[in-house]
Structure formats: C-alpha cells, structure tokens
Amino acid sequence: MVVKVYGPDYANPKRVIVCLIEKEIEFETIHVDSFKEEHKQPEYLKLQPFGLMPVIQDGDYTLYESRAILRYYSEKYKNQGTDLLGKTIEERGLVEQWLEVEAHNYYPPIYNLVMHVLVHPYKGEPFDPKVIQESEEKLGKVLDIYEERLSKTKYLAGDFFSLADLSHLPFTHYLMNHMKKGYMVRERKHVSAWWDDISNRPSWKKVLQLYKDPNF
Amino acid sequence: MVVKVYGPDYANPKRVIVCLIEKEIEFETIHVDSFKEEHKQPEYLKLQPFGLMPVIQDGDYTLYESRAILRYYSEKYKNQGTDLLGKTIEERGLVEQWLEVEAHNYYPPIYNLVMHVLVHPYKGEPFDPKVIQESEEKLGKVLDIYEERLSKTKYLAGDFFSLADLSHLPFTHYLMNHMKKGYMVRERKHVSAWWDDISNRPSWKKVLQLYKDPNF
Numbered sequence: 001m002v003v004k005v006y007g008p009d010y011a012n013p014k015r016v017i018v019c020l021i022e023k024e025i026e027f028e029t030i031h032v033d034s035f036k037e038e039h040k041q042p043e044y045l046k047l048q049p050f051g052l053m054p055v056i057q058d059g060d061y062t063l064y065e066s067r068a069i070l071r072y073y074s075e076k077y078k079n080q081g082t083d084l085l086g087k088t089i090e091e092r093g094l095v096e097q098w099l100e101v102e103a104h105n106y107y108p109p110i111y112n113l114v115m116h117v118l119v120h121p122y123k124g125e126p127f128d129p130k131v132i133q134e135s136e137e138k139l140g141k142v143l144d145i146y147e148e149r150l151s152k153t154k155y156l157a158g159d160f161f162s163l164a165d166l167s168h169l170p171f172t173h174y175l176m177n178h179m180k181k182g183y184m185v186r187e188r189k190h191v192s193a194w195w196d197d198i199s200n201r202p203s204w205k206k207v208l209q210l211y212k213d214p215n216f
Numbered sequence: 217m218v219v220k221v222y223g224p225d226y227a228n229p230k231r232v233i234v235c236l237i238e239k240e241i242e243f244e245t246i247h248v249d250s251f252k253e254e255h256k257q258p259e260y261l262k263l264q265p266f267g268l269m270p271v272i273q274d275g276d277y278t279l280y281e282s283r284a285i286l287r288y289y290s291e292k293y294k295n296q297g298t299d300l301l302g303k304t305i306e307e308r309g310l311v312e313q314w315l316e317v318e319a320h321n322y323y324p325p326i327y328n329l330v331m332h333v334l335v336h337p338y339k340g341e342p343f344d345p346k347v348i349q350e351s352e353e354k355l356g357k358v359l360d361i362y363e364e365r366l367s368k369t370k371y372l373a374g375d376f377f378s379l380a381d382l383s384h385l386p387f388t389h390y391l392m393n394h395m396k397k398g399y400m401v402r403e404r405k406h407v408s409a410w411w412d413d414i415s416n417r418p419s420w421k422k423v424l425q426l427y428k429d430p431n432f
Contacts (some may be wrong), residue, residue: 050321064307065316072309093288094277100281103319105266135366145265 003027007053008211010168021203023081047168077113084163098156098164109138117179124214150190165198223248223269227386231282238417240297260376295374300379314372314380325354326387333395338432381414424428
C-alpha cells in the first residue's frame with residue numbers, strides 16, 4: 001500500500017517525508033496550497049479536523065501530527081531502512097526525550113522566526129520585530145544546551161542518528177538557507193558539525209530535490 | 217529500583233506520577249519549589265538543563281520531558297498494570313496522535329489560562345485579560361473537536377484508556393477545580409462524560425490525595 005502524504009511543500013510534512021525515505025517506504029504526495037487555505041476546507045477537515053498539515057492515508061488508516069507519524073512508521077518498519085528509535089528501551093527513552101525537546105523548546109521559537117521573518121512579510125501581513133528578537137534569544141539559549149549535549153554525543157539521543165535529529169531538519173533548513181541566521185548554528189562548533197552531518201544525509205537531499213520550498 | 221520523581225506538587229510531574237501509579241511502579245518524590253526557583257539552580261540544571269519539571273532518576277538513568285517519561289515506562293512495563301499504549305501498532309499510532317494533539321493543541325491555551333488566571337495573580341505579576349479571552353476561545357475550538365471525537369469513541373485514541381487521555385488530567389483538573397471554567401467541559405456532553413470517567417480513576421484520586429495543589 002502506497003502511503004499518501006498531504007502537503008509536501010511545507011515544513012511539517014517534510015519531517016514525515018524524510019522519515020519515509022529513511023525507512024524505504026513507498027509514498028505519493030498530494031499537493032495542498034495553504035496560501036489558498038485548502039487545508040481549512042471541509043474535505044480536508046474530514047481528514048484533519050484541526051486544519052493542519054500533514055496528514056497521511058495508508059489504506060483505510062489515517063493519521064495526523066507529524067511526530068506521531070514518525071513514531072508509527074519507525075516502529076512499524078523497525079527492521080527496514082534506518083533504525084530511528086535506538087537499540088534499547090533506554091535509548092528509545094532518550095530519543096523520545098529529545099524529540100519532545102525539539103517539539104517544546106526548539107520548535108516554538110524557530111516557528112515564530114519563520115512566521116515573522118519569512119511568512120508574514122511574504123504575505124504582506126504585519127510582523128513583529130520584538131517577537132523576532134525574543135525568539136532569537138530563546139533559540140540561542142536552546143542551542144547553547146544543544147552545544148553542550150553534542151560535545152558529548154554525536155547526535156542528540158546518543159551516538160546514533162534518530163528521529164530526534166531528523167525532526168529538526170525542515171525548520172533548521174529555513175534558518176540556514178532562507179533567514180540569513182545561519183550564524184546561530186555556525187558559531188556553535190558541535191551544533192555546526194551536527195547540522196552538516198544530518199543535512200547532508202541523502203534522504204534530506206532527496207526531499208529538497210523533490211519538493212520546492214515556498215517562495216519566501 | 218525506586219524511581220525518583222522531581223517536583224510532585226506541579227502539574228507536569230503529576231502527569232508522570234499518575235502514569236507510574238497506573239503501571240504499578242514504585243516511586244518516591246523529591247520536592248522542588250518553583251516559586252523559590254529551585255529548578256533554576258546549578259544542581260537541578262545538571263539533571264534538567266532547561267530548568268523544567270519533571271525529571272526522573274531511575275538508578276543511573278535520568279530522563280526528562282513528561283510525555284517522554286510516560287512513553288518510556290508504558291513501553292518498559294507494557295505487561296504490568298494498565299496497558300496505556302493500545303494493543304496494536306495502529307492503536308499505538310492513534311495514542312501518539314492524540315498525545316501530540318494534547319501537547320500541541322490542548323496544552324498551549326490551557327497553560328496560558330493557568331498562567332494568567334491563576335499563577336500571575338497569585339504571584340502578584342501582571343496578567344493579560346486578552347490572553348485569557350483568546351486562550352479560552354482556542355481551547356473551546358479544541359474541545360469542539362474532542363466532543364465530535366468522543367461521540368464516536370469512549371476515549372480519545374479509541375475505546376480504550378491510554379496515555380492520550382491520562383496526559384490531560386493535571387491541567388484539566390485546574391480548569392475544573394481552580395479556574396471556575398468547568399462549564400467549558402460541562403457544556404459538551406461527551407467531553408463531560410469522558411472527564412468524569414478519567415478523573416474518577418483511582419490513580420488520579422491517589423495523586424490528588426498524596427500531593428497538594430499549589431495554593432492559588
């Protein structure tokens with residue numbers, strides 16, 4: 001059964017797609033134009049009632065929330081493609097910990113940066129320089145903790161690549177390539193090496209090749 | 217090995233404690249006074265570098281982020297106490313989905329309500345009526361989607377109690393018992409029945425009996 005992924009041009013769905021490529025799972029994508037509010041239309045809301053992307057359909061199984069989809073496929077195809085969950089239950093615990101750190105500490109400020117530096121100006125909407133400054137400060141403090149962690153282990157959850165690292169790819173890509181804020185990564189030696197490592201994985205390069213970034 | 221849980225008087229650690237009770241895992245608690253900023257001191261930051269609660273210690277294994285700890289113990293003791301992950305990998309996927317919904321859709325507005333209705337006034341800090349109004353509107357929309365879901369299944373992930381439900385207990389308890397906003401639950405028939413069900417579990421009653429709420 002080919003997995004259908006909705007919204008491949010956007011960052012949160014790309015988190016799912018890079019996982020499917022790592023896991024060698026066949027998929028197809030269905031374009032959803034958020035600038036035309038296609039994700040707020042009744043047909044879409046039947047699949048994802050909150051009107052958010054991504055959602056996947058796998059036969060008659062529908063699942064949303066990108067990090068839930070990551071866990072589902074990483075578990076279901078544990079022995080196919082790259083193992084993204086760690087070898088032991090304790091390693092898996094640390095994968096979960098750093099995946100939650102990504103969701104609750106890293107994502108909120110980098111999301112605000114994407115919105116106020118890129119999306120709002122692109123759409124001609126008001127943006128707030130105070131939010132930009134505060135978000136950059138918050139993200140900097142998070143990256144200081146990452147720097148300390150990555151001075152001890154090669155990846156966030158340990159010396160193995162996992163969902164915890166993979167989950168950072170789409171938004172950090174915007175930081176490095178669209179926002180001119182790559183110095184936030186480059187001025188931290190271990191974070192910088194980690195970013196070079198994970199962003200050069202063939203899976204992520206393939207995502208960037210297949211699906212264009214929004215035009216901002 | 218007895219699990220040590222830091223910060224039992226606060227809501228996010230209570231999410232872990234109710235899970236440990238459901239899983240019949242022995243634990244002890246270590247008091248952390250957030251109003252005295254004990255979670256920002258160097259000794260605590262060695263365990264949890266972001267200065268957040270909870271963190272657990274289990275022998276020489278340390279883990280933080282409440283929802284990561286839930287997953288770790290639910291998996292490690294899959295066949296002990298209440299099964300909180302579902303029986304199949306597809307059920308687990310839905311548990312993950314609704315656990316993420318709790319984290320990303322439910323938690324942000326209810327957290328803002330707790331801060332601006334309870335915590336800031338208690339500490340004599342400024343609070344923002346606009347944040348209160350907007351958060352209540354957002355939470356109401358989320359609860360409308362819960363109402364629809366819970367008209368079809370008894371619990372969020374299906375007809376079985378899981379981490380997805382359990383994760384809602386501590387903050388919804390504040391909504392119902394400290395904020396005088398219980399009408400948000402009571403005016404939605406299925407959400408109301410669900411809340412009565414999950415909040416009357418012996419595990420949650422034991423948490424409330426063992427650990428007092430903050431004084432707000």
